[in-house]
Every structure is written in C-alpha cells, then in structure tokens.
Amino acid sequence: QVQLVESGGGLVQAGGSLRLSCAASGRTLSIYRMGWFRQAPGKERVFVAVINWSGNSESYTDSVKGRFTISRDNAKNTVYLQMNSLKSEDTAVYYCAASRNFALRSAGSYDYWGQGTQVTVSS
Secondary structure: OEEEEEEOOEEEEOOOOEEEEEEEEEOHHHOOEEEEEEEOOOOOEEEEEEEEOOOOOEEEOHHHOOOEEEEEEHHHOEEEEEEOOOOHHHOEEEEEEEEOOOOOOOHHHOOEEOOOEEEEEEO
16 A cells, blocks of 8 residues: 655745645555646546656646646655646646556556645636
C-alpha cells in the first residue's frame, strides 16, 4: 500500500501562486508515475499533470501549460505542483495520485489517492 498526503492548498487572489505538496509513504518503490487531478464543484475529476517517479517525463493538460510545474524530490518521496498565474477557473479540490504502471490522464488508471486539498482563487 501507498499513502498520499497533500498539503499547501488555500485561498489566493487571481494572478497569485501556490505550491502543493504530496508526500508518499509505504511501498513507494512500487510507484511509477505520480499525477495531480482536480475536481471543481459539480464537475468530474480531471487530469492536471503527471510525472514519472524518476522525474524524466512530464505532461500537462493544456489549460495549465506554462503556468503549472510538476516536480518531485525522491529523497523526500514528495511530488510538488507549483501553480503560478492562478485564475478563478483553477478553483477546485486538488488530488494527488500514484500509479504502479503507465497511467497518464485517466483517473481510473491510478492506484492510490490522497484526500485532496482545496484551492480557491478569488477574482
């Protein structure tokens, strides 16, 4: 089993920045990819970004390209999501997820999930 704990969410004004963290524990050697998803009220959970646990490959949804950066610190078993130039439409609960295989943008292909952290962007 792998446990994931997100932190770093909060309230920020449009144009501001936040950095989310996701600390992994347990059988972290089984992790191949780590992803971030978000879910706005009344909407489905959608893909935001993904990174290989080795850190040599990243992918983003189009709406956050150039604004968000996913990174990892293997020594700390932690993945980060740096969010800049935040917009009101970025408001959502952000979830960290871990996959033991070649998961990319489909939430169903991830094996473990964190509890989520709220990000609210005021306009």
